[in-house]
Amino acid sequence: MRAVSNSSPLIALEKIGRLDLLQQLFSxxxxxxxxxxxxxxxxxxxxxxxxxxxxxxxDPRTIRPSLGPGEIEAISLSLELRPGRVILDDDPARRxxxxxxxxxxxxxxxxxxxxxRGLLPNLKNEMDSLLATGFFIGAELxxxxxxxxxx
Numbered sequence: 001m002r003a004v005s006n007s008s009p010l011i012a013l014e015k016i017g018r019l020d021l022l023q024q025l026f027s028x029x030x031x032x033x034x035x036x037x038x039x040x041x042x043x044x045x046x047x048x049x050x051x052x053x054x055x056x057x058x059d060p061r062t063i064r065p066s067l068g069p070g071e072i073e074a075i076s077l078s079l080e081l082r083p084g085r086v087i088l089d090d091d092p093a094r095r096x097x098x099x100x101x102x103x104x105x106x107x108x109x110x111x112x113x114x115x116x117r118g119l120l121p122n123l124k125n126e127m128d129s130l131l132a133t134g135f136f137i138g139a140e141l142x143x144x145x146x147x148x149x150x151x
Contacts, residue, residue, distance in 0.1 A: 001084030002028040005049075006040040006074040008089040009107045014043045016129040021114045022087075023048050030081065032073035055080055061100060066092040078102050104136040108137065108145060115149045 003026040005052075010031070013019045022029045029049045031039075036051045045051075058076040067075075071093040078086040079100060088094050089106045097104045105113070111126045120126060123145060127137055 001026055001089055002030060002081070003105075004030050004032070004074050004078045004081060004083050005035065005087040006031075006089070006093065007035045007068075007070040009087045009110065010035070010039050010043050010045075010049075012089070012107045012130060012135050013110065013134065015133040015135075016126065018114075018126065019043070019046065019113065021110055021119060024119055025110065025113055025117070026085070028083075030077065030083065032070070034069040036071040038068075038070045038119075052077060052081070062096065064092065064096065067096070075100065075102070089138045100129040107135070108141070112145055112149060122151055124151055 011018065013021065031049060032054045033051060033053055039045065054076055056075060058072050059079050062072045062075045070089065071090065074086060074088065075093065075097050077115055078097065084103060085105050086097050086102045087110065088103055094104050111120065111123060114120045115123045127142060127145065131137060
């Protein structure tokens with residue numbers, strides 16, 4: 001299954017040394033040019049993450065004041081390519097992508113999927129690592145993810 005990603009999941013996974021999970025979970029990881037620009041200061045993108053330009057202008061339905069350029073292009077590219085997943089963390093972008101019929105996951109969904117596939121020994125350590133970098137995880141969501149992971 002292919003995935004299109006926004007910047008924040010790439011940055012978060014890079015900070016905890018788990019960017020490789022994307023390669024293990026997806027047959028291809030694709031980002032639009034805006035995401036490549038946004039991640040350039042902090043993430044050295046591995047060769048298996050491919051930059052793919054939009055064939056048309058961003059989809060007019062994605063132009064929202066609450067979304068950044070990376071989110072707009074990631075959702076628009078997903079509408080063009082129809083990958084199995086679009087990887088987004090911010091709620092407004094996730095809600096919009098879902099309303100447009102896209103299958104959405106985020107950083108936490110990635111680490112949960114990795115745990116379920118046996119790629120990680122436990123979820124708690126990964127979530128604690130994310131929290132230590134300033135990544136926000138609400139207390140209820142934290143507990144729910146541990147429950148889903150069987151921890």
